[in-house]
Amino acid sequence: MAEISKEQVKHVANLARLAVTEEEVEKFSEQLGSIITFAEQLNELDTDNVEPTTHVLDLKNVMRKDESKQWLTQEEALKNAPDKKDGQFRVPSILE
């Protein structure tokens, strides 16, 4: 049984930018542990000489010309913003 400690849960939550309550830490620790245990069945397979698949189609990088074009106006871009000021997105202070 894979153990995902409460400390690990808190670390991962911070990486994922999620605020978690003590109760959630407890629950995620248990649930992620059992999901990871389930996932460890993949270790039954020898994959040393297997290439990873990132993409099922044989696609190459797709390039386009770097040309500017009209997409959204400033007004449109701000239309759904929770907070805005003077034509820009407004956010709480970044520095303490």
Added chain:
Amino acid sequence: MSLFDHSISELQQKLHNKEITVSDLVDTSYKRISEVDDKVKAFLTLNEEAARAQAKALEESGQAGEALFGLPAGIKDNIVTKGLRTTCGSQFLSNFNDPLYDATVIQKLNAAKSITVGKLNMDEFAMGSSNENSSYFTTRNPWNTEHVPGGSSGGSGAAVASGQVLFALGSDTGGSIRQPAAFCGVVGLKPTYGRVSRFGLVAFASSLDQIGPVTRTVEDNARVLEIISGHDKMDSTSANIDVPKYTESLTGDVKGLKIAVPKEYLGEGVTEEVRNAVLEALKKYEALGAEWEEVSLPHSKYAVATYYLLSSSEASANLARFDGVRYGVRSPEAKNMIEMFKLSRSQGFGEEVKRRIMLGTFALSSGYYDAYYKKAQKVRTLIKQDFDNVFEKYDIILGPTTPTPAFKVGEKIADPLTMYANDILTIPVNLAGVPGISIPCGFSSEGLPIGLQLIGKHFDEGTVYRAAHAFEQATDHHKKKPTLGGAN
């Protein structure tokens, strides 16, 4: 009898002959919605005023050969619609009332002159197999409203099955079109990865997601896919491969078709009734002149674990965009920037979404990447090779879509792993990137639909449709409708 009992081509003929008007079709939708959607709960947002205005405009303009002229459609709520609220079933986007553009599939539907009736409920950000993860309400199965409609495109399956729209669009990352189609007794296709542009589909797992049609018949399904397919310069993963006239492959002829039946797809967990329905279907195919043999997809048992590692990892990256800055709901309590991210996301996301972001972030984190994420990518290669091997000798892979018919609301929601196991027969198809369809093939003793899954080679939707159509035309399963009352 509803107008939606007619096929797209029959309705086009009726419009052409002036037996019906576009407004009649739109009326059919909204009347049915008012009759049954308080029970089914398929719609999150209705587009009634605009849809009726569009109907009038189309009537005045007249039909000019557009393929879906005047036909009412429902759209899964993770497909962006300009000016029409798009929530992805999430509270985070509850205020996303004014999206700035139409997804490519919506632009294509608009060009074909279909009418968007409204936006359909789904598991939050398409993560779920029952619709219970919608943060608004749970859509119900029209065949028995105590049961789930499947997920994540549960609203799409239920709306088509209950006659509220003629067709719907869904999205399928691990079975999210096919599983609800099976549970609701309709036709749902997940196209080949790359067949349909995902521009404007809110991303869940980018190496797996595809948009596809949900319809009552195979022919209608093929007709909608013809419209929405094709290369799009706005989606660099869309394939630059010609779109065939899929309707032309509906010949009814499956003589000599080589069908592979993976023994893993009829094994443990598959109920007796589902197994029997699939075996009956094979007899039908034999009678129609097709041949079948048992084969093995030996890595099938690893598909669920592989899928949850990969899809959650991709989701954890894709959902990083929900930061509360540019759109969506921002927590009012945040005192600084980091707190704004954390509180907005924690308050806006539901439990399953958080769980998958946590799993994905863990699998991608330093020290675990090789053991989990990369390992899963390697097993994905083995799963894909299983399909390649079988498709060297066979045209179609056949099995059930789901191990059981629709389960009850509340039955599986408590344990994530129990819920995940439900997708065991659909997930491998996404991992391999091949097309798969679910069509009705019978009913359980409780009267719930059973889905037959047909899987084809890359970009061979034509053969998938041909096989599905031949079976459909030789059976009556698709003619049964749920009894919700009213003029269904």
